[in-house]
Amino acid sequence: MAHRVIFRESAIRAYRHGTAKDIVPRLTLRPAIVCLWLLLAVLIATAALAWSVRVPAYVGTQGTILQDGARAGPGDAATTAALFLPPDQSAQVRAGQSVQARIGSSGPSVSGAVVRVEPGVVGPDTARDRYRFEPGADTVRQPWTVVIVRLGESLPPAAYAGSLLTARVEAGSERLLALFPGLGGPLGGAS
Numbered sequence: 001m002a003h004r005v006i007f008r009e010s011a012i013r014a015y016r017h018g019t020a021k022d023i024v025p026r027l028t029l030r031p032a033i034v035c036l037w038l039l040l041a042v043l044i045a046t047a048a049l050a051w052s053v054r055v056p057a058y059v060g061t062q063g064t065i066l067q068d069g070a071r072a073g074p075g076d077a078a079t080t081a082a083l084f085l086p087p088d089q090s091a092q093v094r095a096g097q098s099v100q101a102r103i104g105s106s107g108p109s110v111s112g113a114v115v116r117v118e119p120g121v122v123g124p125d126t127a128r129d130r131y132r133f134e135p136g137a138d139t140v141r142q143p144w145t146v147v148i149v150r151l152g153e154s155l156p157p158a159a160y161a162g163s164l165l166t167a168r169v170e171a172g173s174e175r176l177l178a179l180f181p182g183l184g185g186p187l188g189g190a191s
Contacts (some may be wrong), residue, residue, distance in 0.1 A: 054173040057091045064133045065160045082131045082145040090145035092171035101167035112151040
């Protein structure tokens, strides 16, 4: 019995010729593709900008305004305060860095600068005796590093001596990208 082909030779050639071409349907319009590429470029530029911009990093702390006899240095007439930082955070603080402070819970806000960082650490009893610092109940009683700060000239020392204050000390800077959750450790570094 002879082998019989049920398709015509010309139909098979036409079928093979038609399958050789790949036809890709166009599902998007050209302006949409251009807009998506522009969006990608904007996202990359924004990420690069966030990587290069640095913002100040602050260390929050508590302290007390020193009495009249305790001054930041010889011949100094400005109001001074002692701030108490945990020892691990004090390594970032240097003389000359800016300080923003609020006296009491609703008192005036003042700005100032770090004069010096006292060497070593002091315990709660020493802080109470030497600086008359009695921290709030919510403050952990731990050893502290003492930072002496000169506050603004407009603050009368006699009126606020012994007052508690909360302060933010500028302690370097960090990349803007570090402020996004999850990116602070691997991408953003403080300096």
